[in-house]
Amino acid sequence: MKKKLATLFFFLMICFFFIPFWTAFTFTETRNENPSLHYISLNDVKDFQIIFTHSIHLTDVIESYKVLDSKEIRLMSMKYSDVAIGMPSYAEEGQTLLYEDGIYTLQYNEAILPNFTLHIGDVDYRLNFVYGAKYFNLKEELVRGKSYLFEVKKLSLYEKMKGVKLNGR
Numbered sequence: 555m556k557k558k559l560a561t562l563f564f565f566l567m568i569c570f571f572f573i574p575f576w577t578a579f580t581f582t583e584t585r586n587e588n589p590s591l592h593y594i595s596l597n598d599v600k601d602f603q604i605i606f607t608h609s610i611h612l613t614d615v616i617e618s619y620k621v622l623d624s625k626e627i628r629l630m631s632m633k634y635s636d637v638a639i640g641m642p643s644y645a646e647e648g649q650t651l652l653y654e655d656g657i658y659t660l661q662y663n664e665a666i667l668p669n670f671t672l673h674i675g676d677v678d679y680r681l682n683f684v685y686g687a688k689y690f691n692l693k694e695e696l697v698r699g700k701s702y703l704f705e706v707k708k709l710s711l712y713e714k715m716k717g718v719k720l721n722g723r
Contacts, residue, residue: 574710574713578595578708578709579705580593580703580704580706581672581702581703581704583697583702592695592702592720593717594683602683603617603682603683604681604682604684605617605681606682608640608679609679610640611635611638611641613635615641616632616634622666625706626706627668629666629667635658648663649662649663669703670704674692674693674701681693683720690721
C-alpha cells in the first residue's frame, strides 16, 4: 500500500511540475537553438503598454494592448506626436485616427494577434513594457540586438524555474 501511495505521489508531483498552470507574458529568444525564456506573471489586469522612443523623431510612441480570454493580444491604440518616417498619417480600414492637443491616436477596431516579434535594438532609447503599476525596461532586462517572440501563454513550474522572471520597478 505504501508503495502505491508513493508511486501516486511521485506521479502527481511530476504532473504538477510539467503541466502549465500559470499565465504569463513571455519573451522567447528567436534565432537560437537554445532559446531563453523571460516572463512576467499575468494577474487579473488585462491591459498593458509598450512605450518606446522613435529612433528618428526621438519622440515617444505608446502602444496599448489588451489580453483576450483566448490568450490572443488585441492592439487597442497607438499614440504618437509626429507622422514623419514610420508613423501613419491616415487611418486604414478598421482604424480611426484622431488628432488632439498635438497627439495622434490611431485606434484599431479589431487588430488581434496571436503573438509578435519584438526586436531589442542596440540604441540608447526607451523601450518599456508597462503592466499594472510596474515598468520593465526591456533594454536592461533582455539582450540588446536580439529578437524575442512575445506571446501570452501558460507556463509550467518547470518552465518558470528554467526561465528568467522580469522584475521591473
